[in-house]
Amino acid sequence: MTRLHTAASAAIGVASTLGVEYGFAKLVHAGPKGTVVSMLFGAVLAMMGMMALAGNDSTWGKVRISAFFPVAIGIGLSAGTLVNHNTDLMLIIFVIVMFAAVAVRRFGVPFFFYGFMGWMGYFFASFMKASLSALPGLFITLIVATIWILLLSATVLRANPSRALLRTRKAFDSRARAVAKASENLLLHVPDQDKMHQRQKLLKRLRARQVQLSEAALMIEGWSAEPGALPVDYSAPALRRRVLDAQQVLDRLAVSAEALVDGSLEVKRLAATTAGHLANRNDEAAVKTARQLEQVIVNGEVELQEQYSAEGFAQAALELAEIGLEKVYESSDANQENNGVVVRVDEFKPVVGLFMGNLPGSPALAQNVPAVGRRWNPLARLDLTLRQAVQVAIAGGLAILAGRELSPVRYYWAVIAAFIMFTGTATRTESFIKGLNRVIGTLVGLFASIAIAEVTAGHTLLVLVVVVTSIFLGLYLIRVSYAYMIFFITIVIGQLYTILHEFSTGLLVLRLEETAIGALMGFIVAVAVVPLSTRDTVRAARNNFLRDLSVFLQAAAAKLRASTVLTKDSNGDSNGDSNGDSNGDSNGDSGVNLDAQSLALDNHLRQLALVAKPLTRPVIWGYSPRVRHRLALYAALATSVRSVAAALRDEHLRDRQWSNGLLQEGEQLAAVFDELAESTAQYAQACSSHKRPRASVQAESASARRQTLLETESIWGICVQSQINDLSSDPVIRRLLHLRGLLYDLETSPSDPL
Known part of the structure; x- marks a missing residue:
């Protein structure tokens, strides 16, 4: 929904600015060429x-x-106008301008656009051979466009955080239903050795839907912190809790569906029907079929090994229907209790911030990852922004030299390709993929542009419709693939040349060739000049995840201990005095917020999956089939953490009904969490030092394994104390076993780079 709003706003802005600039050009009698230039400048600025x-x-x-829009473009225009009479000087300054356009990004988000605008201004003035006498008219054109854009942005196209949050909540709802639909499709699969590929495809799709759901939850988290996003009587912590409740229930639904794939036909049929009703927003019917599934279990028609999974699926479906995804956004007191602690809205701290209305990309993580050759290359010691400025300048210079060999006039397409390769990317693999997508998008767009140009030739209004529509579709699909954006931009360029009566197939082929040259130069520089290793970035993301996991486990231990201490106090150890002392920290956990910590872990998992994505593609060097498997293990860890966070909420801890005779259970469970945290921290340290990270949970660490109380006898000892007849009936112990198994799998399997 955010992509739709952004793309629509840009398309409306461009379309209306074209109209405004056309009217202004006619008003001042700018002439045909002046009108085209004014409209082009206005569209780019818009x-x-x-x-x-x-x-x-x-x-x-x-x-x-916006006050600096004309200034930024004006600086580039002025510089380009002053040197465009001397080709060699113009090209030298062009390289310097490319360096400066990237270097200024270090001063904040607005400077990202200022740099781009300055670069575009220089580009236009240089290659259009603008004269000094034309500058006043161009500046007036920019000022008109700026005023119009500001007016649109502050009125009809103004970003409304409240509406944005509502759109994001609706996206969460849609993605939640998509998880249910993917679960249904998986359950409808008939186990067959010949169809294992289809089964793996369905599993992959289900996990992809869960990832999308997690991203929507993080988007809600980010928008909740925006001023005005929530009404004064709404609570951001309460919204966070309701979203996590829905998410962890859907996790259980998906996990149970995976476990039931090989189950009995009747159980699978009922489970699939239930999931289908949930996907179609028919919650009443879902409750009915879930009850039927429970009845099948009660009647003993289910084998013991699948009984737990069937029960888990039915309970998750019932909880999901009871939660009502449409009600996740319902009003709640602004001073809502959060984990037993009163948290005011103005004290809410999101675990992730938004960048231009979206979750941050890989550069946010890569800022602190050292470049290759740091010990011997002083350029590698620069920060990421300055390193990329150096890369852009060198790549741009090489693109100029190689591009001019092909065409002394149109080589700027090679320069543009090289420049764009280092925008929104961090690692050398990301730069390569972006360059490759640019070439592919240009190639496919070439054929589409030729076909569309034959239809729109001589029809100016139709050309404008195609241009605006292409801009909308390109911006909407850019987050799906950069190739889509370039595909539609190629169509736009074809239409512009149609208006200028310069369109030809040979011209578009030349653009493709120049683009390939620029992409090649960019890739060579990304690999050879202060490169940022994809594997180093993946390792940094992995270490962040493991460190946060260790912190979460320590917090869980602290919460359990605090719960037992509070129980002792309430049983008379402090004669009621501690109740007054614990006011404001009623759960005794000193404000431990497991919900926020589990969301932070989700964000680290998102970053890990983002930077590791290139290594999951067989066409990329360094590809390893193990990467997908290990990413699935990290995702399972995050899922278990969400379940632990929910199970250790105050109301659930109170339901355990600790007594003086059973308080040792809480202390033992806390010790389990502590030792798991220590084990995870040791593993993270081993990963950071590039050692083989197998020592912390394997046989080499017998002490840790003995102390974690995760051996069978220790766990059953806790169960006997607590009168628990089945491990699966206690969510905390069940998740402890699952966490331990996942950590063991991580530490005993080949790990590089994950």
Whole structure:
């Protein structure tokens, strides 16, 4: 939904700015060429300006940012106009401008766009051979476009955090239903050795839907912190809790569906029907079939090995129907209790911030990852932004040299390809993929552009419709694949040349060749000049995940201990005095917020999957089939953490009904969490030092295994004390066993780079 709003805003901004600039050009009698130039400048400024203003909600903030649009483009225009008479000087300054355009990004998000605008200004002035006498008219054109964009952004296209949060909540609802649908499809699969590939495909799709759901939950987290996103009587912590409740129930539904794939036909039929009803928003019917599934279990028609999974599926479906995804956004007291602690809305701290209305990309993680050759190359010691500025300058210079060998006039397409390769990327593999997508998008777009140009030739209004539609579709699909964006941009370029009466198949083929040259130069520089290793970035993301996992497990131990201490106090150890002392920290956990910590772990998992994605593609060097498996293990860890966070909430701990005779259970469980945390920290340290990380849970660490109380006798001892007849009936112990198994799998399997 955010992509749709962003793309629609940019398309409306471009379309309306084209109209405004056309009217202004006619008003000042600019002539045919002047009219085209004014419209082109206005359209470019509108597309970049709308994105630059999208992340700022205050009117004054928009005014401050937009005031420098003409300045940024004007600097580039002026520089290009002054040197465009001398080709060699122009090209030298062009390289310097590319360096500066990237280097200024270190000063904040607005400078990302200022740099881009300055670069575009220089580009236009240089290759259009602008004269000094034309500058005043161009500046007026920019000012008109800026005023119009600001007016749109502050009024009809103004980003409304409240509506944005509502759209994100609806996206969460849709993705939740998609998880149920994927579960249904998996359950409908008939086990067959000849159809194992189809089964793996369905499993992969289910896990992909869970990842998308997690991203939507993080988006809700980010928007909840925006001023004005929540009404004054709504609680951000309470919304976080309801979203996590829904998410962890859907996790259980998906996990149970996976376990039931090889189950009996009747159980699978009822489970699939239940999931289908949930996917179609028919909660009443879902409750009915879930009850039927429970009855089948009660009647003893289910084998013992699948009884737990069937019960888990039925309970998850019933809880999901009871929660009602549409009610996740319902009002709640602004001073809602959060984990037993009163948390005001203005004290809410999101675990992730948004960048232009979206979750941050890989550069946010890669900022602190050292480049290759740091010991001997002083350039490698620069921060990421300056390193990329150096890379862009060198790649741009090489693209100029190679591109001019092919075409002394159109080589700027090679320069553009090289420049864009280092925008929004961090690692050398990401740069390669972006360059490859640019070539593919240009190639496919070439054929589409030729076909569309034959239809629109001579029809100016139709050309404008195609241009605006292509801009909308390109921006909407860019997060799916950069190739889509370039595909539609190629169509736009074809239409622009149609208006200028310069369109030809040979011209578009030349653009493809120049683009390939620029991509090749960019890739060579990304690999050879202060490169950032994909594997190093993946290792950094993995270490962040493991460290946060260790912190979570320590917090869980602290919460369990605090719960037992509070129980002792309430049983008379402190004669009621401690009740007054614990006011404001009623769960005795000193404000431990497991919900927030589990969400932070989700964000680290998202970053890990993002930077490791290239290594899951067979066409990329360094590909390993183990990467997908290990990513699935990390995802399972995050799922278990969400379940633990829910199981250790205050109301659930109170339901355990600790007594003086059973308090040792809580202390033992806390010890389990502590030792798991220590084991995870040791593993993270081993990973950080690039040692073989197998020591912390394997036989080499017998002491840790003995102390964690995860041996069978210790766990059954706790169960006997607590009168628990089945491990699966206690969510905390069940998740402890699952966490221990997952950590053991991680530490005993080949790990590089994960």
